[in-house]
Amino acid sequence: MKNIENKQFKLQGLGNIARKAVKLTQGELVKIDYLKHGETLPVVFKPAVENLDLVNWIEDNQEFIQTKLLKQGAILLRGFNLDRAGIFEQVCLTLCPNLFNENGEHIREAVSANVYTPVFYPADKKLLWHNENSFNYRWPKKIFFGCGQPAEQGGETPIVDSRKVFELIDRKIRERFIEKKVMYLRNYDYKLGLDWSTVFQTQNKAKVEANCREAGIDFEWKDNDRLRTRAVRPAVVKHPQTGERTWFTQAQHWHTSCLDMETRETLLSSFQEEDLPRNCYYGDGSRIEDSVMEEICGVYQKLEISFPWQTGDLLILDNLLTAHGRNPFSGERKLFVAMGEMTSFDEI
Secondary structure (H helix, E strand, C coil), X not given: CCCCCCCCCCCCCHHHHHHCCCCCCCCCCEEEEECCCCCCCCEEEEECCCCCCHHHHHHHCHHHHXXXXXXXXXXXXXXXXXXXXXXXXXXXXXXXXXXXXXXXXXXXXXXXXXXXXXXXXXCCCCEEEECCCCCCXXXXXXXXXXXXXXXXEECCCCEEEHHHHHHHCCHHHHHHHHHHCEEEEEEEECCECCCHHHHCCCCCHHHHHHHHHHCCEEEEECHHHCEEEEEEECCEEECCCCCCEEECCCHHHHCHHHCCHHHHHHHHHHCCHHXXXXXXXXXXXXXXXXXXXXXXXXXXXXXXXXXXXXXXXXXXXXXXXXXXXXXXXXXXXXXXXXXXXXXXXXXX
16 A cells, blocks of 8 residues: 555563563554555554554553544554453553443443443434534543444444534535534433433432533423423534534434434424424524535535444544444444543533
8 A cells, every 4th residue: 555654663661572472672563554545534553563562552652642643533443352341441441541431321231330332223224423422511532432243234333524524514504503503402201212310310300400500401391201401512613632623513413304214204293393302403493404404414424434343443533523423234233332531512
């Protein structure tokens, strides 16, 4: 492959060599590459020697890894045999000591204290691109995906450079969202989706209300113990370290026009618009035009990079710089998920 970046790293601290199966006084330990010529997302790290102590290498190269992540937005660790939840968690904790272990937001199973299964979503449908928890007041800066077993077919995790999304969206649309922001409207109902006691992890309404006030969420209690919330969040943010502006939303998950036709028709025939489990508007409450969402999704589709998972892969994302999704799949698919470095809109 021509013009591929292939950097060499020398062991920092010769005393560590004894822990390697291959003795090296100096030499190449990790290769830096890309999946395809001309694509810089994600940057790929591969071992250049057998039995490399990855945790030790990460500890010695934290600054370099962080610099690469900030530049590229995504790093794929491939060939390190990280196919078990325990070693996946150990590597994630080395990269990000502050992993988030309290999340009632999605239907998923805890694999360990800090590792989850991916969010449940029908295997035959595509989960559209999004920045994790960008509708919430608090969200992770880093997300980790590990592959224990790829699907028989499909199941890739497409990624998109959120900086390029911002650049390619029509300027008038971009300015409208910068000015108005996005309002995420949610109805918590025991019949469909997660109920409020699961998401807020309490059955105490007073605590729910306190959490809403702290997170900048407007709330109202409806009949039959239902809860309706509205939260206005930015659509565009500046990365606190790079200063770059990125498109940072989950409108593609919430806007009815982005649903597949069957799901959309079922929901609209079952609920009044204001009672839909999820929907989104401009921050002033006015409707986001279907044509606008179609154009935004078209930008994501144009920029999408998708690659087949390999057993033992670990994908690291800067959540502000890179959006992700999930392709439809068939067969068993076993992925691990972790996230960390929680922050908020106020903090950035």
